[in-house]
Amino acid sequence: MALSWWRLELPCPPELEDSLTWKLNGLGIHRVALQHRPEAPEQRQLVAWLPAADWPAAERNQLPAALAPLAATFGLELAPLAWREQADEDWSLSWKQHWQPDPVGQRLLILPAWLELPPEHADRLVIRMDPGSAFGTGSHPTTRLCLEAIEQLQTLPGARVADLGCGSGILGIAALLQGARSVAAADTDSLAVRATRDNAAVSGFSQQLQVELGSVERLAELLDGRPADLLLCNILAPVIEALSPAFASVLAPDGLGLLSGLLVDQAPRLQAVLAEQGWRAELTAQQSQWGLMTLRRADVA
Ligand SMILES: C[S@@+](CC[C@H](N)C(=O)[O-])C[C@H]1O[C@@H](n2cnc3c(N)ncnc32)[C@H](O)[C@@H]1O
Known part of the structure; x- marks a missing residue:
């Protein structure tokens, strides 16, 4: 009998994208997509596919209660979950349909591994x-x-690059495409480690990109006592704060850090914590309520 799938749809406010994706991952739901709508970025929708055999009604009915507290943290309420059954042959097609070539900035293109490079983007650096x-x-x-x-x-x-919380490896791969010499990467999620390894191989960077399961301590080991020129760290603000005492072990005194994953209104607290540790952190960009900070030693011009 062909395995069938439940397709879950849920309108997803931007501030919940991370936490909902992580929570679903934690519940064993890894086929999660955010419908990308460049024309209306505030109205994205989370779509997830669950094997029907593993998710009987009793299990599915528990999901709203498991997800609601994530929304409550932001004073929000989740919309009702919409379920649709999908035949096996449809799901992979439907999953892949969500991913299109995606230009970022002036020079980069994120390209799903199964698609050809569209001619109109031929001059871009391609992250597969x-x-x-x-x-x-x-x-x-x-x-x-x-x-x-x-x-x-x-x-x-x-440059030698450290990618802390590498996820799919996308940031390290982008750095390599633009001339970085090497990337050391770490993530506490074993799926992320595997994805980073696979994606690095697809881009031909297996030699230049090393990735291990673990956090900042593992990253420091990978760097072999020589902190990196560039630290990339896109994790939530409280996690960045908790990891920050070890940043000096992965970022050289004259190096630059790029920190994201923080909401703009979390910036002042994070800046204060980092300042106490001798770092100068500046909020240099934002998209919706998410911010990007640069990080430098306070005593380096
Ligand atoms: C928001 S994702 C960023 C992924 C990717 N770097 C990007 O920019 O798209 C954060 C990643 O950090 C990982 N992570 C969470 N806590 C961590 C920790 N304490 N140490 C290392 N990685 C962590 C998560 O597993 C996840 O893959």
Whole structure:
């Protein structure tokens, strides 16, 4: 019998994209997409596919209660979950239909691994991704903020890069495409580690990009006592804060950090915490309510 799928649809306010995706991942739901609508970025929709055999009604009925607290944290209420059954042969097609070539900034193009490079984007640097296995398909504002900032760096050629919370590996791969010498990456999610490895291989960067399961300590080990020139870290503000005491072990004194995953109104607190540790953090860009910060040693001009 062909396996059938439940397709879940849920309108997704931007501030819930991360937490909902992570929560679903934590519940074993990994086929999650955010419908990308460049013309109306505030009205995105989360779509997830669940094997019907694993998700009987009793299990599905528990999902709203599992997800509601995430919305409550932001004073929001989730819309009702919409379910539709889908035959096996339809789901992979429907899953893939959500991903289109996606230009970012002036020079980059995120291209689903199964698509040909469209001629109109032939002059762009192509990040080939197999979306879905880990966070970081490039559609999230925080990923885009980082990609746009990486694109503007003059100091990338030859740089050694540390990618903390690498997700799909997208940021490190973008840095390599623009001349970085090497990337050391770490993520606490084993699916992310696998996705980063796979995506690096698809782009021909298996030698230049090393990735391991773990957090900042593992990253410091990978760097072998030589902190990087550029630190990329797109994780939620409280996690960045918790990891920050170890930043000096992964970022050289004259290096630059790009931090995202923070909401703009979380910036002042994070800046204060980082200042206490001798860092100068500046909010340099934002998209909807998400911010991007640069990070430098306070005593370096
Ligand atoms: C918002 S995603 C960013 C992914 C990718 N770097 C991007 O910019 O699209 C954050 C990633 O950080 C990972 N993560 C969360 N907490 C972490 C920690 N303490 N140390 C390392 N990685 C962590 C998550 O598993 C997730 O893959």
